[in-house]
Amino acid sequence: MGDSVSIGLLGLGVVGSGVIKLIEDHQEKLVHQLGAQVQVKSALVRNPEKARDLDKERTHLTTNPDDVLNDPEIDVIVEVMGGIEQAREYILRAFSAKKHVVTANKDLVALYGKELQEAASKNKCDFFYEASVAGGIPILRGITDGLSSDHIQQVMGIVNGTTNYILTKMNTEGMSYEDALQEAQELGFAEADPTSDVEGLDAARKMAILGRLAFSTDVELDDVEVTGIKGIELEDLQNGDKLGYTMKLIGFANFDDKKLEVNVQPTLLSKEHPLADVKNEYNAVYVYGEAVGETMFYGPGAGSLPTATAVMADVVAAIKNMRLGVTGSQVAESHFEKELKPADQRFGQFYVRLYTKDEAGVFSSISSLFHELGISFQRILQTPVEHNELAEIVFITYETSLANFNNALSKLQDLENVMEIKSYYKVEGDGDNDMARTSETL
Amino acid sequence: MGDSVSIGLLGLGVVGSGVIKLIEDHQEKLVHQLGAQVQVKSALVRNPEKARDLDKERTHLTTNPDDVLNDPEIDVIVEVMGGIEQAREYILRAFSAKKHVVTANKDLVALYGKELQEAASKNKCDFFYEASVAGGIPILRGITDGLSSDHIQQVMGIVNGTTNYILTKMNTEGMSYEDALQEAQELGFAEADPTSDVEGLDAARKMAILGRLAFSTDVELDDVEVTGIKGIELEDLQNGDKLGYTMKLIGFANFDDKKLEVNVQPTLLSKEHPLADVKNEYNAVYVYGEAVGETMFYGPGAGSLPTATAVMADVVAAIKNMRLGVTGSQVAESHFEKELKPADQRFGQFYVRLYTKDEAGVFSSISSLFHELGISFQRILQTPVEHNELAEIVFITYETSLANFNNALSKLQDLENVMEIKSYYKVEGDGDNDMARTSETL
Structure with missing residues (x-):
């Protein structure tokens, strides 16, 4: 149990401070899980003079990235500095130095996740980013x-x-x-x-x-x-x-x-x-x-400690893999060729709210337009509107393709008695099944 | 990729059949994750003649537990037979034979989890039971x-x-x-x-x-x-x-x-x-x-395929650990001494419904009893009751200890004008904060 694992931080804002707090508070649990102590050896910061809630005796604050990226005693790098290009460069350098990387940086993972994962695999390193999506939720x-x-x-x-x-x-x-x-x-x-x-x-x-x-x-x-x-x-x-x-x-x-x-x-x-x-x-x-x-x-979805919890789950997983001499990176490799679904294969129900002239036959012309395109209405709501001589109509369609719906919208715009399509939204799941209530509002 | 891992089933009911179906349906994904095919080599059943939806060419059905537990080609045993003593014995034998065990058996894990975990650790085997709690939820x-x-x-x-x-x-x-x-x-x-x-x-x-x-x-x-x-x-x-x-x-x-x-x-x-x-x-x-x-x-929380999903997550984890030459069993070892919290250290709010005589002063005698014990009411609801000459009173207390509440209940029983304590329940979290609504019902 005399063992110790050193990690290095890139950045020491709210999430970085949370990581240090969790490591200090839960040292006993970490030793129990890992058979080793965990310490934050160095942290890359912009200004080491800035007062921080941490023991400077234990964590070395530096403005030189090499102190973190090239320290042979550091095995796991936690990137919580944010931003994209600089973070990407540091992480790639970390992989080259055979260090495992944990990040909370969603912008970076969304843009360069594939490249970083490949660099990790090439160097037999772990690359984990649980904290990048939905904070504390695993x-x-x-x-x-x-x-x-x-x-x-x-x-x-x-x-x-x-x-x-x-x-x-x-x-x-x-x-x-x-x-x-x-x-x-x-x-x-x-x-x-x-x-x-x-x-x-x-x-x-x-x-x-x-x-x-x-x-x-x-x-x-x-x-x-x-x-x-x-x-x-x-x-x-x-x-x-x-x-x-x-x-x-x-x-x-x-x-x-x-x-x-x-x-x-x-x-x-x-x-x-x-x-x-x-x-x-x-x-x-x-x-x-x-x-x-x-x-x-x-x-x-956010917050210093919830996000730090997710970072630490990754750090623990990386240290476990490291101590066992394995990496978990294979799980994140992509497997299927990508093909985007065209609009005529994307189906859904849609909500539409529009202003029409307040005259007879308006609703009938709208409903025949939709009928011709094979789109039926599931719900209709007609509400009073304060504008003079305008009526407001709200409806939800039954399921149709996005292509068909877009077509309907553009034709709707051309109808002589439709003044304005105020809004339209996708609808998911069944709403209130009590149809009486809907009819009542017709 | 020519590798193959064999698993053995103890039991072939709804969950066991689900496991076989998932392995067949997701063979490609399994190979991708594990670098090996997965096959169910043998299944212990009560009656091999019973018609089943599976290819008997591929899975050997047997009534002899040794065919599963002592087959050197089988590395992972999935226990989905249910029951307690027999399952426990088979699992202990599996560990002795250095096989990893996955079970969906909550009765067994609740009763003998500690013993089984220790047997697993002793034999450097994995013992996983994700499916034993809340079915498909990881x-x-x-x-x-x-x-x-x-x-x-x-x-x-x-x-x-x-x-x-x-x-x-x-x-x-x-x-x-x-x-x-x-x-x-x-x-x-x-x-x-x-x-x-x-x-x-x-x-x-x-x-x-x-x-x-x-x-x-x-x-x-x-x-x-x-x-x-x-x-x-x-x-x-x-x-x-x-x-x-x-x-x-x-x-x-x-x-x-x-x-x-x-x-x-x-x-x-x-x-x-x-x-x-x-x-x-x-x-x-x-x-x-x-x-x-x-x-x-x-x-x-249940169902053949959701439960089988949880079983398979464990099987995949066990095979990964096995192929990497490690076990994950350390996570489940207990760490803290257990001490149960006595009733005077357990706090909560409580709901009480009771019948009283329908006469003046009843509510006052109840509320002074609670007042003496330091328990205040957060909500009170008085509802008409059909029984003659009876009133019904419902209240929710503010937080108090369970010991104090139990004491109040027993004294309540002794009050001359309290006829029956119909029910009482623990209350968690704040209810409707619109107090006007509560007063209205007083």
Whole structure:
């Protein structure tokens, strides 16, 4: 038990400090699991003078990356510095020096995951990144280990806490998008510049990583179609609510017949769906496997200690492999050729809200247009509108292909009595089955 | 890639057949993960003549356990025969023959887990039992690997599908316990003799296993206090609903100050709790870790293929370890001395429903009794009762110790104007915070 394993940190922000805290707090458990003590020998920082909550006697703070990357005593490198090009370079250098790497950097893994994995395999090193998706939730392990013998068909995730917080506030307190965003910023759930979150880019990175692992195929960030929640209107959430749906920003990844579909978009989700109850800043990932059926993994998507927990799970796994003289990298190699699913093979139900002239025959012309395209309506909601001489019509279609729906939308735009298509969203799952309630609102 | 690993089955019922199906369906993925084919060489069965959906050319069916346990070509034994003593004996023989063992047998693991783990370690074999708790949900891996560097403080589980189905039907459709049980039996969610499920014994076994892994301590089945849902009354579910709670059969395990509490009991759970939305036959396990905070794992708790998925995850892990020349058994060794938490150190809120004489001063005498013991009421609900000259009072206490609450109950019984304590339940989490609604019902 006199053994000790040294790790090096690249970066020492909130996650890095969390890693140091966990290692100090749980040394006894680590020794029990690994048969060795774990210590953070060095940490690369920008400014070593900056006061930090850690014992400088034990961890050497340095501004020179070589002190971490080239120290022969360091076996595992934890990259928590963020950013892309610099982090990529350091990680590649770490692999060349035969060090295992754990990262929490979703931007990096989404963009360069394949290259980094290949570099790891070439050098017989481990490359783990559990913390890059859904913070403290052990979802990547759930997929690669827990469902290792299943054929995963679909992954749906609420993988961005900021947008889930905003949508929850709109849903439960009737806030506008702008007010909910402002509250999220005041509480620290949204950054001053929320672009990456509200436009869905953060979620897209996580879905690229999830898709790659779930389907063993090379999902690239560019393969993910993204629509964010910026400027989403309360009225659409309320209409959804009346019809039995909750608006969520859903990352959706599907793989059947070896054809891939990955996207992130605001979605009206049946209230019966397990993801519909995931509230506030929480994250959850729903996985549908051919054999296992429906599973869901729920937890905090961010935060210093939750994220550090995921980093440490990877560090422990890497140290175990190292001490056993093996690596686990083979699990993450991609296996299937990628082929994206075209729009005429992507099916779904859709919600549409539009303004029409308030005159006889409008609804009939809309419904014959859809009828000609073979699209039926499952629900229709007609609500009063304050604008003069306008009517508002809301409907949810039965399942149709995305290509067909897009075609319908463009023809709808051309109808002489349709003034404006206000919004349209994808719909997942069955809403309120009490049709009486729907008819009542007709 | 010409390599092949042989496994042997003890038992070939629904789970065993599921294992064979998964191995056949996912051979390509298995080869990719393991660098070897996997085949089921032999299966111990009671009657080899019974028609089965499998290729008898490939799997040898035998009634002689030695054909499986002593075959030097077989490296991994999958025990899916059920029962206790016979299974225990076979597994101990398997370890003596240096074979790794995977089991789905919760009864066995709950009772003899410690002994079997020690036999495995002694023989440098793996002993895995993911399928024994919550079927297809990779919860044991989530605890041992995903949260390996955290200090788990609490585990709460809906780990019995039968009782969750019954309570869901009572909740959502206003069925009586008896009708819901009958429906569950007709649909195959409950057995003809539902004792083990409805009396909470099945859940207790799973909580013993979860507690052992989560807290690294020797939780025995006898440490688990059990109350089932047999004869539970719809009225208590409805009262709970009015106050913001959902009735669930909750397995509760807590470990702080190295003192242990494990029990299974019907619990009024705040509707805001992540477990409150787990419906029908689904299972979920909620884990609270000091660093990670709240996480939850959701999925099917039973079924041939979901359970087989968990078995196969263990088989894959065992084969990986075997081919790498290592075992993973160290993770499951217990680490802390066990000390059970006495009733005066167990705190909670409680729901009580009682019948009193319908006369002035009754409520005042009850509330002074509780006041003397330092217990305050958080919610009070007074409902009309059909019995002549009786009043019904329902209340939820603020937090108090179990010892103090038990004391209050026994004194309540002695009050001259209290006719009957109809029911009492533990309460978890905050209910409806809209106090106006509660006062309205006073």
